[in-house]
Amino acid sequence: MSLYQPLSLINGQWVGASSGATFDVINPATGAIVEKVADLSADDCKAAIDAAEAAFPKWAALTAKERATILRRWFNLITEHTEALAELITEEMGKPLAEARGEVAYGASFVDWFAEEGRRIYGDVIAPHMADKRILAIKQPVGVVAAITPWNFPLAMITRKVSPALAAGCTVVIKPSEDTPLTALAVCELANQAGMPAGVINCVTGMDAPAIGQVLTGDSRVRKVTFTGSTQVGKILYRQCADSVKKLSLELGGNAPFIVFDDADLDAAVDGAMLCKFRNAGQTCVCANRILVQSGIHDRFVEAFSARVKAMKVADGKTEGSEIGPLINADGKAKVEQHVEDALAKGATAVCGGSPHDAGPLFYSPTVLVGVTKDMRMASEETFGPVAPIYRFDREEEAIALANDTQYGLAAYFYTEDLSRTFRVYEALDYGIIGVNTGIISTEVAPFGGVKESGLGREGGPHGIEEFLETKYGCIGIKL
Numbered sequence: 001m002s003l004y005q006p007l008s009l010i011n012g013q014w015v016g017a018s019s020g021a022t023f024d025v026i027n028p029a030t031g032a033i034v035e036k037v038a039d040l041s042a043d044d045c046k047a048a049i050d051a052a053e054a055a056f057p058k059w060a061a062l063t064a065k066e067r068a069t070i071l072r073r074w075f076n077l078i079t080e081h082t083e084a085l086a087e088l089i090t091e092e093m094g095k096p097l098a099e100a101r102g103e104v105a106y107g108a109s110f111v112d113w114f115a116e117e118g119r120r121i122y123g124d125v126i127a128p129h130m131a132d133k134r135i136l137a138i139k140q141p142v143g144v145v146a147a148i149t150p151w152n153f154p155l156a157m158i159t160r161k162v163s164p165a166l167a168a169g170c171t172v173v174i175k176p177s178e179d180t181p182l183t184a185l186a187v188c189e190l191a192n193q194a195g196m197p198a199g200v201i202n203c204v205t206g207m208d209a210p211a212i213g214q215v216l217t218g219d220s221r222v223r224k225v226t227f228t229g230s231t232q233v234g235k236i237l238y239r240q241c242a243d244s245v246k247k248l249s250l251e252l253g254g255n256a257p258f259i260v261f262d263d264a265d266l267d268a269a270v271d272g273a274m275l276c277k278f279r280n281a282g283q284t285c286v287c288a289n290r291i292l293v294q295s296g297i298h299d300r301f302v303e304a305f306s307a308r309v310k311a312m313k314v315a316d317g318k319t320e321g322s323e324i325g326p327l328i329n330a331d332g333k334a335k336v337e338q339h340v341e342d343a344l345a346k347g348a349t350a351v352c353g354g355s356p357h358d359a360g361p362l363f364y365s366p367t368v369l370v371g372v373t374k375d376m377r378m379a380s381e382e383t384f385g386p387v388a389p390i391y392r393f394d395r396e397e398e399a400i401a402l403a404n405d406t407q408y409g410l411a412a413y414f415y416t417e418d419l420s421r422t423f424r425v426y427e428a429l430d431y432g433i434i435g436v437n438t439g440i441i442s443t444e445v446a447p448f449g450g451v452k453e454s455g456l457g458r459e460g461g462p463h464g465i466e467e468f469l470e471t472k473y474g475c476i477g478i479k480l
C-alpha cells in the first residue's frame with residue numbers, strides 16, 4: 001500500500017479539492033509525472049483552519065506526557081519507514097538516496113527531541129514587588145499554527161516546525177511546497193497512524209501558494225506563522241501577518257561565507273567545504289555560497305578541493321553512488337547558469353565544471369571558480385546550485401568585512417587552528433549560526449536561525465519550543 005494518498009488532510013480525513021482539480025508532481029531527474037495531487041483552492045483551505053481551531057482546546061489540555069507518547073509513536077513510524085520515505089524524497093526532489101536517508105533520520109530527530117522537550121516547559125515564580133502580591137509567569141501554547149515549507153528538505157522542514165508546535169500544545173495547518181507535497185502527505189499519514197487526534201495536524205496542498213498564504217495569514221484564528229523559504233516571500237508574509245499581529249518565525253535565504261585561513265588544517269577544510277557546498281547539489285540555505293581563502297593556502301586549497309570536485313558522481317539520485325542529483329526545476333537551473341556566465345564574463349576562471357551536465361536537462365556539473373570578486377552576481381545572491389566560487393584575501397579583517405558585506409546572516413563557517421582567532425572571528429561575524437572547523441552545523445539540539453534579512457526566530461533546541469509558547473503573567477493579591 002502506498003504511504004500517502006494524493007489528497008489533503010483536513011480534520012483527520014483525506015479530501016480532494018472541491019473543484020476536483022489536481023496538479024502534477026514531477027521527478028526532476030527524469031521529467032516523469034510522479035503523481036497528481038489535490039489542488040485546493042484558498043476557500044478549501046479554510047476548513048483546515050476550522051479543524052485546527054476545533055482540535056486545539058483538547059490537544060492543549062492533554063498532559064505533556066500524553067502528547068509526548070503520540071509524538072514518540074510518530075517518530076518510531078517515521079524511522080520504521082525510512083526507506084520508503086527516502087525513496088519518495090528522491091523521487092519528488094532529486095537528492096541522492098543516501099542523502100534522503102540522512103534527511104529522514106535528521107527530520108525524525110526533531111520529533112524525538114521535542115517529544116521530550118515538551119515535558120520540560122517551565123514557568124517562573126518571581127519575588128514580588130509588594131508583600132501582599134505573588135507573581136507567576138506561566139507558559140501556554142500560542143494556538144493554531146500555520147507552517148509553510150519549501151522543497152529542499154521536504155520532510156525535515158516539516159518536522160522541525162511541527163514537532164515543537166505539537167509538543168507545546170498547538171495544532172497546525174501545513175502548506176508544503178507544491179514541488180514536494182508527497183513526503184508531507186506521507187508523514188501526515190504516519191501521524192494519523194500514530195494516533196494523532198483529528199484536526200491536530202492538517203495538510204493543505206495546492207498550486208496557488210499566494211492565495212493559500214493569504215488565507216493562512218489573513219485569518220485571525222491562526223496565531224503563529226512559521227515559514228522557511230525565500231527572503232522575497234518571507235517579506236510578503238511578514239507584511240501580511242501585521243494586520244492580525246501574529247507571532248512569526250522566518251527562516252529565509254542566506255549567503256554563507258566559508259573562510260579558510262592560512263593556519264587551517266587543509267584536509268579538514270577541504271572535507272568541510274565538500275559537505276557544506278555540495279550537499280543537496282548546493283540547494284540548502286546554509287550551503288557555502290562564497291569560499292574565501294587566504295593567500296598563503298589558496299593554491300593548495302584550490303588544487304585539493306577541485307580534485308575532489310572533479311571526482312564527484314553526477315546521476316539520478318536513485319543511481320547507486322550518486323553524489324549530485326538534478327536541480328529542482330528549470331528556474332533553479334537557469335539561475336545557476338546565469339550566475340556562472342556572469343562570473344566568467346567578469347573575469348572568473350572555471351577550474352572544473354562551468355556548464356550543464358549531460359545526465360539530464362536539470363543537471364549541472366559540479367563547478368569550482370577562482371578569481372571571483374565582489375562585483376559578480378554570485379557574491380550577493382544565493383546561487384543554490386553545485387557551484388563553488390573562490391575569493392582570495394590577505395588579512396583577517398578583510399575576510400570578516402567581506403563575509404559581513406551582505407544583507408543576509410544565516411550561517412558562516414571558518415577554518416583555523418588558532419584559538420584566539422577562533423573567538424575573534426566567531427564574535428565578529430554577523431550570522432546566526434557559526435561553524436568553526438566544521439561544514440555541517442544542523443542538529444535538532446541547537447538553535448538554527450538567522451539575523452538580518454535571513455529571518456526571525458530559532459528552530460531546534462530549547463529555543464525552538466519557545467517560539468510556540470506565550471508567557472502569561474499572573475499577579476495574585478493575597479490577604480496577609
Ligand code: ADP
Pocket residue numbers: 148149150151175176177178209210211212213214228229230231233234236237
Ligand atoms: P523556494 O524558492 O525555496 O521555493 P519560496 O519562498 O518560493 O521558496 O517557497 C517556499 C514556500 O512558500 C512554498 O511552500 C511555496 O509554495 C510558498 N509560497 C510561495 N509564495 C507564497 C506566497 N506569496 N504566500 C505564501 N506562501 C508562498
